[in-house]
Ligand SMILES: [Zn+2]
């Protein structure tokens with residue numbers, strides 16, 4: 638697996654995907670997914686607020702510090718609201734879709750995400 642692919646997995650994991658879902662998504666076993674996620678070095682994970690490596694052991698951590706976390710939440714109040722409605726355009730089929738929740742959804746459906754994911758790998 639390339640670092641880019643690892644980061645893609647990591648991103649999905651941060652978006653709240655379970656290990657099981659990731660395993661199904663890329664057709665790997667759960668222990669393999671765990672191995673991949675834990676093989677990501679802390680200095681390969683960047684703080685979404687300041688862009689510095691987080692140096693955290695927890696790969697789902699998005700921030701390097703408590704300060705960055707607070708700052709980010711302040712600037713993105715919607716982030717904490719679970720029931721925020723968003724709209725997006727699916728890059729796979731071009732359809733407009735709505736979704737709820739704080740995590741970002743790029744595709745209208747799982748099947749589109751899957752199609753696009755594998756198309757990109759080729
Ligand atoms: Zn930071």
Ligand SMILES: [Zn+2]
Pocket residue numbers: 727728729730731732744745746749
């Ligand atoms: Zn779609």
